[in-house]
Amino acid sequence: MSGIEQEWADFHSYVERRDVIFYYVGYFSQSIIAAMADAVKLRVEQTGAIAQTRRKLFSSFIEMAQNIVHYSADSYQKEGQGEASMRHGAVFISHTDDRYYLHCANPVNAEIAERLRVKLAHLRSLTMDEIKSAYKETLRSETPADSKGAGLGLLTMARDASAPLDFEFSAPGPDGSSMFTLRATI
Amino acid sequence: MDNLFIAASASSPEVDFRFEERTLSLKGESYPENAAQFWGDIISTLRAFLAHDEVAAPITVNVALAYFNSSSTKMLFSLFDALNEKAEAGTEVILNWYHDEEDDTIFEFGQELKEDFADLVFHDHAVTS
Numbered sequence: 398m399s400g401i402e403q404e405w406a407d408f409h410s411y412v413e414r415r416d417v418i419f420y421y422v423g424y425f426s427q428s429i430i431a432a433m434a435d436a437v438k439l440r441v442e443q444t445g446a447i448a449q450t451r452r453k454l455f456s457s458f459i460e461m462a463q464n465i466v467h468y469s470a471d472s473y474q475k476e477g478q479g480e481a482s483m484r485h486g487a488v489f490i491s492h493t494d495d496r497y498y499l500h501c502a503n504p505v506n507a508e509i510a511e512r513l514r515v516k517l518a519h520l521r522s523l524t525m526d527e528i529k530s531a532y533k534e535t536l537r538s539e540t541p542a543d544s545k546g547a548g549l550g551l552l553t554m555a556r557d558a559s560a561p562l563d564f565e566f567s568a569p570g571p572d573g574s575s576m577f578t579l580r581a582t583i
Numbered sequence: 584m585d586n587l588f589i590a591a592s593a594s595s596p597e598v599d600f601r602f603e604e605r606t607l608s609l610k611g612e613s614y615p616e617n618a619a620q621f622w623g624d625i626i627s628t629l630r631a632f633l634a635h636d637e638v639a640a641p642i643t644v645n646v647a648l649a650y651f652n653s654s655s656t657k658m659l660f661s662l663f664d665a666l667n668e669k670a671e672a673g674t675e676v677i678l679n680w681y682h683d684e685e686d687d688t689i690f691e692f693g694q695e696l697k698e699d700f701a702d703l704v705f706h707d708h709a710v711t712s
Contacts (some may be wrong), residue, residue: 427615431592431594434594434614448683448685452650452686452688459614459652463614466616530642536695549654549656549657551654552653553652553656578681
């Protein structure tokens, strides 16, 4: 095998071994999300997932991707522009033994990390029935001031998942930000 | 009042509010970058129509949304709240709620609307894909 063929084979075998069916790392914007949404839909359909699973995966994918646009600490700023509309993160989907795993990662500042930690730890303590009633309650309540997603995003992911949401934060760096990773099982 | 028409985009639905005909339709997927703004403008226009409308004839609302993200969900709830107030005030408001027959999420959201907005005449339509 030639050099580039070998490189490709190494990469491809790793992807196959880890059952990765979709991977993206880079900047997230609304138009990038819309394009990826098409790709994810096709890819998941191709793997033979039933309609309900496809819808849950799609829903969780959009919530994760839009969270990156709203909350990633790593933003792309063009000179002279105010608030960033592109932020850095990564997402991958793997498919093992009839289960799909949706992972996302992005840096977050200390304040957002703490808020996420509290919310996610609470969600993990709830049963599916409790998640559903919390969802209904949040739907009818006033939108919290610190939220761009009406506080429903994580609840939506928890509701669509077949196991509690897994999350971790890396040790904070010198600027106080840490890497946030989230995994939804569908 | 002028009709409101917004063509569908990759991440936002077609909005076709024909006030003269008293038919309001939504169709497509909804995950715009800023759902509060997208839906906020639509809700303001709708509220302006409802406030000045003195025709007693029924209003028909057709909703065929295949997907909406969490922030759109919240805004849709306010939209139906506005319609329910109109129904409470005495105008018949018919909500035709279309969803894929296998889509439990959208079916269940329709049931939430039916429960909360009891003055709307709610018709569930399961569509075969």
